Each structure stands twice: as structure tokens, then as C-alpha cells.
Amino acid sequence: MKKMTKTTRSNLITYAIVVIAFVIVQAMSSAGKVSSALGGQLVPICVYICMAVSLNLTVGILGELSLGHAGFMSVGAFTGVIVSMSLNMLPGPARLLLAIVIGGITAAIAGVIVGVPVLRLQGDYLAIVTLAFGEIIKNLLNNAYVGVDSNGLHFSGKDAASLHLAEGGTVLLNGPMGATGIQKQSTFFAGFLLVLVVLTVTLNLIRSRSGRAIMAVRDNRIAAESVGINITKYKMMAFVTSASMAGMAGALYALNYSSVLPKKFDFNTSILVLVFVVLGGMGNIRGSIIAATVLTILPEALRFMNDYRMLLYAIVLILVMLVSHNPVLDNLWTQFKGKLAFWKRKSVNAEKGGGSDGKS
């Protein structure tokens, strides 16, 4: 039998974790063991997993700090709502699928528009421009009015009255009030499928030739350029893929609620997702999944603390960062790993029958 490579095995473990977690939760919920608080969190957890994995592509794999990821999420969310609500003759799952796909496409277009100027910059300047774009997208959506009637879609940048809807038409997007009257279509199963799609795209991209090029750009831009890697192309590839997956997650998110406000997708949401990525480990996809799940449940689990829960969340966040970057603990950990490797080698050598103090 051909031996699996380390990456294949690691990727399979990641898929297995997701599938097993889904099966367990599904079994528990059909047995009625899932509390309503947790039940309500299932779709958001899937959404945040997709967001974290997609942001990890930009931050961890491409190595560029993005502070405006929620902007793409909101583009996908509101496109998804418009698509789903204007196509109400189709059956539910088809509408959800179309909403997610079209949400992803528009977010990808937004990604191209944002990416062209943004990716020319470097470091903290790039970060602040993504932040600026996130704020611009939020601001524009706060002033977007969209309605639908028998003649099709109507757009306006002023107010709902200037849409001039025919009788029987509905306002889909009402500026700062956002979208209201959404029919809930997202299910945990749909979320699970989206997580699998996002995982497959990301893991395969990382393992492909393009993925290696993207990581080469991250590790040393000049060296990558000098071996003939087209930097702009690969940066755009990672950035746009990441944006489009955020858009898909956004569509799933919006269709999970009866109303969504543009304010929801602000700087704080971008930061929240960034926290998942950093705590899960940069470039570590499995870490992102676990961090997104734990940190989405944590504020709910801390609900018994009432007013103190967000304070506690902040303290946990600071402590985790302090502990995980403490040089003393780091040293201990390295020593421990060294010892572990040493014992492993010793036992392997003993199995072979040769003495460990033979040749070396």
C-alpha cells in the first residue's frame, strides 16, 4: 500500500473532525439533547468556521493582515438576501444554494475591486486600507435601498420612497434598517456542507502549485519574484478566493435570521474573525476551525456570568496571548518536545534490536 504523506493524513484528520462533530451534534439533536441556546448557535458556528478558514488564507497563507473581512461577508449576505427574496417561486434549498453561489460571486467581484489597490501596499498600510474598505462597504450598504416588484429589482441610494415600487412590491434592503422579513432558510446541514466546500477549496489550494507559490510570496517576496513567480497574480488569487468564501458564509449567515443590519458587519466582526485565526494558529486550518467553534460557544457558555461575560472573554483573550507567547513556557515546551523525540528514537532503536549507543 502506498504510504500517505504527512499532509494528506493531516488533511484527512481535519475532514474527519468536521464530519464526526457533525454526526455527533446531529445525533444529539435528534435525541433532543441539544439545548435551544446551542441549537441556535449551530449555523453561526458553521459561518464563523468558514469565515476563519477563509481569512486564514489571507492572513496565514498569503501573510497579509486584513482588517476588513466582514465587508466581504456583508456583500455576500445582502446579495444573498436579495437573491433569495426575489426568487420566491423556487423551492427553499434551491434558493439557498443560489443565494450562496451568487453571494460568493459578488463578494469575489468586490474582492477584485478591493484587491487591485490594496495588494500594492505592504504591511500595516495594507491592513489599514482593508479596514478602510470594510468601513466603506458598510457605509455604502447603510445607504443602499433595494426593492422588488413585478417589474423586477429597483435600486436607490436615497431612501425607500424613491424606489417607486409598483403595488405589491416589497422593500428588500432598507438602508440602515437592513433587510427585514427574511424567510429563514439556512440549516445546520447546509452549514456543514458549506464548511466542507470551503475546507476542500482551501486545503486543495494550499497543496497545489499555486498554493506553494502563494506561500513562497509570503515567506520571501523578493526571492519568490526572482524565481519567476507572478506576485500580483498569486496575491490576487488568494485574496479573491478568500473574499468569495467570506461572501458565501455571509449569505448563509443572513438567511439564518429574519432581519439583518449592515451594522452587524462592522470592524468588530472583522476583528472577531481575526481573533479566531490568530488563536487557532496562523496558516493552521484545523486550528481555525477549533478556535472558531470554541470562541463562538464561549460567550454563550459564559452566559451564567451575566454582565461579566464579555469582560471575562477579554481577560481570557489577553491571558491566552500572554501565556502562548511567554518565553519561559516556550522554552519548557521545546525541551519537553526534545525529550519526547529522544525517547521515541530510543524505543525505535531498541525495537530494531540494535543498541541506541551503537554508531552515533
Add this chain to the structure above:
Amino acid sequence: MNLLLNTINGISLGSIYAIIALGYTMVYGIAKMLNFAHGDVIMVGAYICFCAMSYLSLPPVVGVVMAMVVCTILGMVIERLAYKPLRSAPSLAVLITAIGVSYFLQNAALLIWKSDPKVFPSVLAGIPGLEFFGGELRLTAVTIVTILANIVIMLALTTFTGKTKTGKAMRAVSEDKGAAQLMGIDVNRTISLTFAIGSGLAAIAGVLLCSAYPTLMPTTGSMPGIKAFTAAVLGGIGSIPGAMLGGILLGVIEIFARAYISTQLSDAIVFAVLIVVLLIRPTGLLGKKITEKV
């Protein structure tokens, strides 16, 4: 006349941004970190001043001084507890910690002062504004004091960093930490001092901000914080004159966008200007050019 009034109001708002941006830019210059908690220090400063004036009925000057003292200490404590242990950690870890501190301050404020907005009593209440051209141009006392405060702070900081020994030490540390240490500069003390100055300035900015826009909430500091951060980047982060220039430009653009283009889209316009400027000058207006060596 309207144009003149808008310009002056813009400079006044920009002065507040500039004072906040100074905190961002000094900390970035010296510790190479984006201190996202800075916006929330503004909010704490405003609350302290509010409490001193409303609950303890102290005179406004005492309130401002108290706010400055508390914020200065707060800045130094935050630096000591949260940022100092991460001096050698990757910059993203420090960024997340700063965000954690920001959450902490906001939620602590929420617990102490509750979420209902407080009406901030102007520190300059009772002082009449000035009128020019026979009443056609009317400026409030807050507008004038904000601009004056900005000028005083700018002159004081330029003198401090240019002429005093401690100021020179600060510049040396921001230039090269290792070399500065070899020259006998206490790097830790210098960084702590930078946080102290930045936070003290944040307190002043908080009081001025809430005197001009008198609603005080635990989230009051976030948006001005982001804008001021934008201003610091616009001027070239790490540069003190850059923060001044960026702040004032941003304020003027914001007021003009509100007055002549669209109130709702003013934020989008401000950020769009930032993007355009960065595309033309990738390190900001007065930022140092980074040359990359192979």
C-alpha cells in the same frame, strides 16, 4: 462665509483627531505596534472628567487634570501588564492583545457606567464664543479652545522630542532599539513614558471630543479611534508632524463631505481619500520611505 466656518470647524474636529493620532503614531514609532486600545482610553478619560464634574461637582479644570492623571496611569499599567511581556512576540500577537485590552476597557466601562448615554457637560460651559464680521461668523468656545490646545500640544511635543534629553532618547529608541540600549538608554522606561504621554493626550482629546459632541457611551471612543488611526496612517505613521497634518486634513475632509456632498456617506469619503493617498504615496504624506534590501 459658510466656507470659512466649515473650514474652521473642520480644523477643530481635525485637531481632536490629531491629538488622538499623536498617541497612535508615537506608540507605533517606538513599539512598532498598533495600539487598538487607544480609542478606549479616550472614552475612559471622558468618563473620569464626567464623574468629577457631575458627581463630585468639581470645577472643570480639576476634572481635566484628574482625567489626564488617571489615563496616564492607565496607559502605563496597560503597557506594563499586557504589552511588555510580548515585546519579542510577533506583531499580530500584540495586535490581538491590544484588541483584548480594548474589549476589556469597553466592557469594564459598561459595568461601571452602564450602557445608557450620558450627556457630557461642556468643560467650557458659560464661556461665550467669538463673533466675527458682525455676527456672521460665530465660533463656539470649544472650537477655539480645541484648535489652541492642538497648537500648544504640537509645539510642546516638537520641543520635547527635539530639545530635551528624554525626547532625544525616545527618537533614538524608535530609530534603533538595540543601538539605543548600547548607548545607555533605558528602553523600557522610554516606552513606558511614550505610553504615558500618549494616554495623557488621549484624556485631553476625550474631554474635547465630548465637549463638542456631548454623548458619552462605552463605545464613544471606537469610531474616533479608528478615524484618528486613519489620520496617523494618512500622515505617515510614526511621524509626529504627519499625525498633525493627517488629523487636520481628515477633519476638514469630513466636515466638507458632510456639508457639501452627503451626511451619510461622509465616512466612506474619508476612507476613500485615505486609500487614494496611500496609492499615490504608499507610506503616507510625511512617512519615511522604506527601502528594501535583498
